[in-house]
């Protein structure tokens with residue numbers, strides 16, 4: 001991806017949803033040092049732009065760094081990542097890791113879950129090393145809905161990942177500021193901003209994963225039931241934590 005001096009300011013609508021999520025789930029505190037998980041996909045690229053813009057506008061002061069975990073273990077061209085992070089003025093760390101070889105060799109039925117756990121663990125360790133107390137991930141609302149459906153179909157419970165949580169082992173907070181944004185809106189924003197993803201292609205995508213099956217199922221359900229996305233979001237918001245995103249039930 002070639003970067004230039006064009007305006008990369010996210011639209012007001014996208015900024016509004018990020019601000020709303022940050023406020024609703026108390027994601028960012030004064031003095032936080034945030035490490036962005038920069039995979040090079042559309043979600044993490046837009047997340048970086050949004051957090052940079054939030055940093056510029058917010059009265060709450062926080063610092064930003066980024067980390068690219070190269071899942072090809074050092075075979076990927078880093079120059080677009082260097083260019084992007086230097087354009088934003090966000091220091092970048094690169095970690096080489098054989099994620100793709102590991103997930104292919106393991107032959108898991110749900111490789112995305114293993115992949116996400118590996119990456120989250122690496123990011124948390126790196127955050128501690130570089131003095132960050134928060135890791136920011138680019139998950140959006142469609143990711144959350146797919147996870148809730150996968151859990152419903154395979155584990156018998158309607159539960160998604162949390163918009164903000166603290167990892168018990170490291171004490172690192174994990175935040176997902178794009179959690180209220182639909183994937184299509186992210187794609188549209190990337191086109192508007194003239195940005196192209198620069199992530200290495202996952203070898204499992206063409207073979208199909210459980211997540212891609214659930215994604216197809218949800219999109220066909222949504223085509224038949226307009227408003228399904230909003231209903232699923234309301235369901236997540238109205239179920240108390242730890243299963244949904246609502247406030248925990250208070251003891252009587």
Ligand code: SF4
Pocket residue numbers: 103111112113115116202203204205209
């Ligand atoms: S599609 Fe590939 S890269 Fe993405 S989470 Fe799944 S295994 Fe990891």
